[in-house]
Each structure stands twice: as structure tokens, then as C-alpha cells.
Amino acid sequence: MTVPSTLEDVYELPKNEGLEILRNLDFVACGGGPLKPSVAEALAAFGVKIVNSYGITEVGPISVLFAPSPGHDWHFFRLRPDINADIVPIPRSQTNELERCRLVIKPAGWDITFEPGDEFFRNPKNPNKELRPAGRTDDLIILANGQKVSPGAMEIMLSERDDVKAALAFGDGCLQIGLIIEPAASIHLDSHKAFVNAIWPSIIQAGGKMERHAQISERDAIIVLEPGKKFPRSDKGAVLRRETYQLFAEDIKHAYTLLSNSKVENILDLSDITALQDSMKVLIHSYLGWDDFDITADFNRDLFELGMTSLHATGLRRSLFAALSATESSDYAQKRIPQDFVYAYPTIYKMASQLLGKDNSQKTISREDNIDYFIQKYAGNFRTREPQSAHQGGPQSVVLLTGSTGSLGGHLLSHMAARDDIKSIICLIRKTDQDPQERQARALKDKNIELSAAAFSKVVVFAVDASQTSLGLPSEDYSRLREQVTHIVHAAWPMDFKRGVASFESQFQTLFNLLNLAQEISSCRPDIIPRFLFISSISVVGKYPAQYGRRSVPEEPMQDSQCTLSFGYAEAKLICEKMIEKASETFGDTVESMIIRIGQISGAQKSGYWSIQEHIPALLKSSETIGAFPALGGVCLGNDSFDIPYRINADDVTDCRLAPS
Numbered sequence: 001m002t003v004p005s006t007l008e009d010v011y012e013l014p015k016n017e018g019l020e021i022l023r024n025l026d027f028v029a030c031g032g033g034p035l036k037p038s039v040a041e042a043l044a045a046f047g048v049k050i051v052n053s054y055g056i057t058e059v060g061p062i063s064v065l066f067a068p069s070p071g072h073d074w075h076f077f078r079l080r081p082d083i084n085a086d087i088v089p090i091p092r093s094q095t096n097e098l099e100r101c102r103l104v105i106k107p108a109g110w111d112i113t114f115e116p117g118d119e120f121f122r123n124p125k126n127p128n129k130e131l132r133p134a135g136r137t138d139d140l141i142i143l144a145n146g147q148k149v150s151p152g153a154m155e156i157m158l159s160e161r162d163d164v165k166a167a168l169a170f171g172d173g174c175l176q177i178g179l180i181i182e183p184a185a186s187i188h189l190d191s192h193k194a195f196v197n198a199i200w201p202s203i204i205q206a207g208g209k210m211e212r213h214a215q216i217s218e219r220d221a222i223i224v225l226e227p228g229k230k231f232p233r234s235d236k237g238a239v240l241r242r243e244t245y246q247l248f249a250e251d252i253k254h255a256y257t258l259l260s261n262s263k264v265e266n267i268l269d270l271s272d273i274t275a276l277q278d279s280m281k282v283l284i285h286s287y288l289g290w291d292d293f294d295i296t297a298d299f300n301r302d303l304f305e306l307g308m309t310s311l312h313a314t315g316l317r318r319s320l321f322a323a324l325s326a327t328e329s330s331d332y333a334q335k336r337i338p339q340d341f342v343y344a345y346p347t348i349y350k351m352a353s354q355l356l357g358k359d360n361s362q363k364t365i366s367r368e369d370n371i372d373y374f375i376q377k378y379a380g381n382f383r384t385r386e387p388q389s390a391h392q393g394g395p396q397s398v399v400l401l402t403g404s405t406g407s408l409g410g411h412l413l414s415h416m417a418a419r420d421d422i423k424s425i426i427c428l429i430r431k432t433d434q435d436p437q438e439r440q441a442r443a444l445k446d447k448n449i450e451l452s453a454a455a456f457s458k459v460v461v462f463a464v465d466a467s468q469t470s471l472g473l474p475s476e477d478y479s480r481l482r483e484q485v486t487h488i489v490h491a492a493w494p495m496d497f498k499r500g501v502a503s504f505e506s507q508f509q510t511l512f513n514l515l516n517l518a519q520e521i522s523s524c525r526p527d528i529i530p531r532f533l534f535i536s537s538i539s540v541v542g543k544y545p546a547q548y549g550r551r552s553v554p555e556e557p558m559q560d561s562q563c564t565l566s567f568g569y570a571e572a573k574l575i576c577e578k579m580i581e582k583a584s585e586t587f588g589d590t591v592e593s594m595i596i597r598i599g600q601i602s603g604a605q606k607s608g609y610w611s612i613q614e615h616i617p618a619l620l621k622s623s624e625t626i627g628a629f630p631a632l633g634g635v636c637l638g639n640d641s642f643d644i645p646y647r648i649n650a651d652d653v654t655d656c657r658l659a660p661s
Contacts, residue, residue: 003032059107158199164184217309223255268323277350396424398426399414401425413451430463504572511580530591
């Protein structure tokens with residue numbers, strides 16, 4: 001069982017190697033979103049037995065999983081007989097379409113019925129048992145990977161512009177959303193590009209308020225209505241979403257064709273490495289619209305470190321694939337640019353080298369060898385110094401803190417600023433065009449973290465490029481760190497679980513620089529022993545229970561990567577731990593270093609702020625919607641009368657509604 005985007009990736013594998021495997025399975029269930037018809041037809045023609053799967057958050061799976069007999073129509077899912085769903089017919093809007101219906105279901109434990117947001121087509125051959133989604137009655141968009149997008153906020157923000165009459169998002173069954181724009185005044189076709197450029201900052205701003213998978217990264221995803229064309233509207237003037245999709249179906253199809261082709265056939269210059277790097281820079285700036293990425297200085301800069309998201313990576317990979325396919329066969333392009341291409345080679349230089357066949361290093365290297373390579377590269381260059389009699393810190397400490405604009409770092413900053421034994425906190429944040437002190441204050445405010453004027457007066461903020469020599473600071477500022485800092489807390493880390501370990505190399509360089517700073521502090525002021533604290537992750541020991549058969553993980557260094565979860569984020573944290581272990585051996589008693597492995601962090605104790613992107617807030621939000629907590633065998637709730645949580649039986653909270661707070 002899988003989602004459409006994964007099935008489409010398998011379909012694209014060269015020489016039908018994925019289809020050969022799928023054909024031998026009893027069935028392949030696909031759910032979470034609509035499967036692209038062309039892919040489904042090709043799979044079915046090859047002999048893959050596809051079963052359409054459908055589920056609803058409030059009910060669970062409502063379709064049956066089964067090995068289909070010959071002649072089964074993959075378009076339809078088979079309704080489960082045990083959920084007691086009523087099929088309510090809907091009058092046909094077109095005489096030649098299949099009969100529509102809606103479902104009315106009483107979920108288990110509910111006192112009232114529930115009606116899903118989808119309408120359905122009925123299978124004429126089996127109308128009471130087999131259905132397929134016909135479209136939603138609300139504005140929810142379901143992408144091909146099963147992720148859901150509520151585009152209302154983006155549509156409203158754009159509609160508030162004086163030059164935009166209305167905006168409507170589309171993207172059901174696709175990997176990213178797009179926008180149809182109805183201008184406030186007629187715009188000639190020749191001026192559409194200028195109009196899109198004019199509203200592009202608003203699209204980026206609106207996307208900043210959406211989840212990453214709901215953002216728009218390419219201008220080709222924008223459709224501007226030609227003069228004389230308008231959105232279909234109801235009697236009250238509301239834009240009719242489904243009717244709009246039907247009316248502009250060809251325009252939407254054309255937009256995704258442009259996105260697939262990316263119009264870059266003549267952009268990439270494959271004549272040599274220099275020409276290819278320059279042409280890739282043009283591609284990134286001109287066609288993908290990443291005008292805020294400063295990649296002109298160094299083609300070895302990691303694009304993820306410069307702000308590239310997974311959506312950007314998808315667009316870049318698609319553009320490169322289209323460009324290479326224009327001059328080479330699609331099989332060759334697929335071999336050179338696999339799905340994880342940008343993650344495996346996250347710099348312009350690495351991508352260009354791979355495209356020209358000059359970088360084969362990552363083709364045969366094992367996971368363990370790759371991890372060992374970075375450990376040796378960054379852990380073998382620390383300098384030793386003879387230990388001397390010293391003390392930790394002074395009457396008042398000065399703390400160097402990274403990650404202070406994040407949630408954990410912000411609370412660390414607040415806690416330390418309130419302590420009398422801490423004289424000041426020097427925050428290192430990523431260099432941008434914004435004033436660093438104002439940016440830090442705004443980051444705290446966004447997370448409802450309050451600092452008094454006296455506490456914030458302790459805070460000094462430097463904008464840095466921590467992977468560069470001297471942390472990218474002027475010599476006088478770097479000297480200030482060596483002369484004042486007593487403690488270093490390294491909490492900054494990019495939260496991206498898709499990146500390969502090589503893409504975290506700038507993080508290894510940053511840690512190397514910070515550890516060397518600790519050693520320089522000790523050399524400059526031999527009367528103190530600086531303390532170094534690194535925030536690691538339980539993913540470093542995620543496989544320990546399976547590896548050793550014990551759930552309790554010892555608080556000690558892991559000897560190899562067998563206990564570490566197999567993805568780049570975890571492997572990079574392991575490399576950092578190994579770097580710190582090596583530094584401790586080299587520095588001896590001149591630097592005291594510590595590692596903390598953290599897991600799920602809760603919301604703020606005082607304000608309750610908790611990022612809605614995380615698992616627990618999403619769980620609570622759904623509980624608020626349905627009016628009940630999940631039966632997890634015990635739920636901890638806060639109590640106004642006690643400082644400690646109390647535990648209650650899950651049976652007691654089946655009907656418990658969340659308080660407004």
C-alpha cells in the first residue's frame with residue numbers, strides 16, 4: 001500500500017524494473033490522493049493489479065482491500081459493508097456523466113452522523129458497492145503524496161491586492177499547487193509575465209504562512225486569466241471552485257506541462273564544468289525564481305543551508321531532468337538525475353560534476369564509510385594543549401548560544417537571561433539583511449516568549465556564517481568571544497529529515513569552528529575551563545533496542561552507526577557526537593564538553609506555544625475538532641491545582657472536550 005507519488009516514482013524507473021516487481025504482487029493498494037490516470041492505465045496495462053483505497057479521518061478506512069479479479073475497474077474503491085454508510089444520490093449536473101452521490105456515515109462512538117467533504121461517482125455495474133471520488137465540496141486540495149492543503153489563507157491574501165480581483169488554488173492529485181489569478185483589470189497576454197512578477201512577492205509572503213508542501217516555488221504554476229475570461233460565480237458572487245476547475249481544465253493541464261518541461265531545454269551548457277555551473281546559476285535565479293539565494297560567490301555552498309526547501313529541490317530536479325532529456329534519452333536522464341539527486345548532491349558544483357560524469361564518489365561508498373569519511377575529515381584536526389589548573393566560569397558567566405531564534409533556543413535564552421549568575425548571552429544567528437537584534441526580538445515574540453527589558457539588555461546578537469573561518473565575524477568581534485565567553489551552547493540545527501548526510505557538511509564545519517573556539521578560549525584565559533554543550537538527538541540511538549534487545553539506552557558514546565537511524569539527520573548528529581568525543585580526547589581537561597540527546601520537546605509551560613507542524617499539536621487539534629482524546633492507555637493532563645501532571649484512565653476521557661485554553 002502506498003501513495004500516488006511513490007507509485008509514480010516506481011513507474012518512472014528505467015527498463016520497467018519497478019513494474020516487473022509490482023506485477024508479481026497480489027495487489028497494489030493506492031490511497032491518500034488520486035492516482036494520475038495515465039500512470040494507472042499504464043500500470044494496469046502491464047498487469048499490475050491496482051486497488052483504489054480510500055479513508056476518512058473521522059471514520060478510518062472505508063474501502064476494502066482485496067486481490068481483484070480480472071476485469072476489475074481500478075477507478076473505483078469497494079465500500080466496506082460494516083460501516084453502515086448511506087449512499088445519497090445527487091442530481092446530475094451533466095447528462096453524460098456518471099451518477100453522483102454523497103455518503104452519510106455514523107462513525108463508531110458518535111451520536112450524530114458525519115458527511116465527508118467528497119462527492120462520489122457510482123460504478124454503473126455495481127452502484128451500491130463501488131465508488132470513486134468526484135471532487136470535494138469544500139476547498140481542501142489533496143496532493144499526489146496524500147498531503148492536504150487548505151488554500152484559503154493564500155487565496156484571501158492575494159485577493160486583497162488592488163490589482164487582483166480573485167485567486168483560486170488548484171492541485172488535486174499533483175505534487176504541488178498552482179494559482180489561477182483573475183486580474184482586477186484586463187491584462188493583455190503579452191503583459192502576463194510582468195503581472196506575475198509584480199504579484200510574486202505577495203505569493204511568497206502568503207506561502208510563508210502555509211506549510212512547506214503548500215507553497216509555490218515556480219512562476220509557471222501561476223495562470224493569469226486572459227481578457228474576457230472570468231471565474232464562474234454563484235448568485236451571491238462567490239467563486240465556484242469545482243466549476244472553475246472544469247472551465248479552466250486545459251489551462252491547468254498546460255501549467256503542469258510547463259512545470260514538467262520547465263522551458264530549460266537550451267539553458268544548461270554541458271560543454272564543461274565552468275559553463276555548466278554558470279548556466280545552473282541562471283536556471284536557479286531566472287526560472288525557479290530564487291532571487292533571494294546568494295549563490296554567486298561560491299558554487300560549493302550547500303543550497304539547503306541557503307534556504308532551499310524540499311519543494312524547491314523537487315522543482316530543481318524536475319528542471320534539470322527536462323533539460324538533460326532534451327539532449328539525451330530519458331533512460332540516461334533518469335540514471336543521471338534520480339529522484340534524490342538534489343539531496344545527494346546539494347551544491348551546484350556537486351550537481352554539475354555528477355551531470356558531467358566527474359563525480360562518482362557516492363556511487364559505491366557505503367553508509368558506514370560515508371559516516372567515517374566525515375568523522376575523519378572533521379575530527380582529526382583538533383589541536384592539543386597541556387591541561388592547567390583552572391575553574392569553570394566565574395562569578396558571572398557569559399554564554400554563547402546558537403539556535404536562539406528557534407523554539408528550544410528561544411526558551412534557553414529566556415531561562416539564561418533571567419539568571420543572576422549569567423552576565424550576558426551572545427546569540428549567533430544566520431546572517432540576513434535584517435537587523436539581528438530586531439530579528440531575535442521578533443523570534444521571541446512569535447513564540448510568546450517574554451523577556452523583560454532588563455533581561456533583554458543582557459542579550460547581544462551577532463549575524464554570522466558559522467561555517468566560515470572565525471564564524472564569519474570581524475576580528476574584533478571574534479576576539480570578544482575569546483575574551484568573554486565561558487560557556488557555549490550549540491542548539492542550532494536544520495530540521496529536515498529528507499537531506500542526505502553530505503548535505504549537513506556545513507554543520508560539521510560549524511561544530512568544528514565552535515569546538516576550536518572553546519579551545520582558543522582556554523588558551524587565551526587559562527584560568528577557566530570553558531564548557532561546551534551540544535544538543536544531539538535520540539535518533540542517534542534509535543536502533544539501540546533492536547540492536548541489543550534492551551529498551552534502556554545507556555548514556556554513553558555509540559561505538560558505530562549500527563544503533564543510528566538510517567537517514568541523514570540522524571547520521572549527521574552521530575558524526576557531530578564523534579567529533580565532540582575526539583575533541584574531548586584531544587583537549588583533555590582544558591575544555592569540558594557534554595552531549596544531550598533529546599526527543600520530542602513539549603510546548604511552552606507558560607504560554608502553551610507549540611509549533612503546529614509537530615505531531616502532538618496536530619493530535620490535539622484533531623481531538624479538539626472531534627471532541628475526544630485518543631485512547632492511548634493513559635493521558636497526562638495539566639491541573640490548575642497542582643504543579644505536577646496527573647494521570648487518568650483513557651476510559652475516563654473518551655468524551656472529554658478540550659478547554660478553550
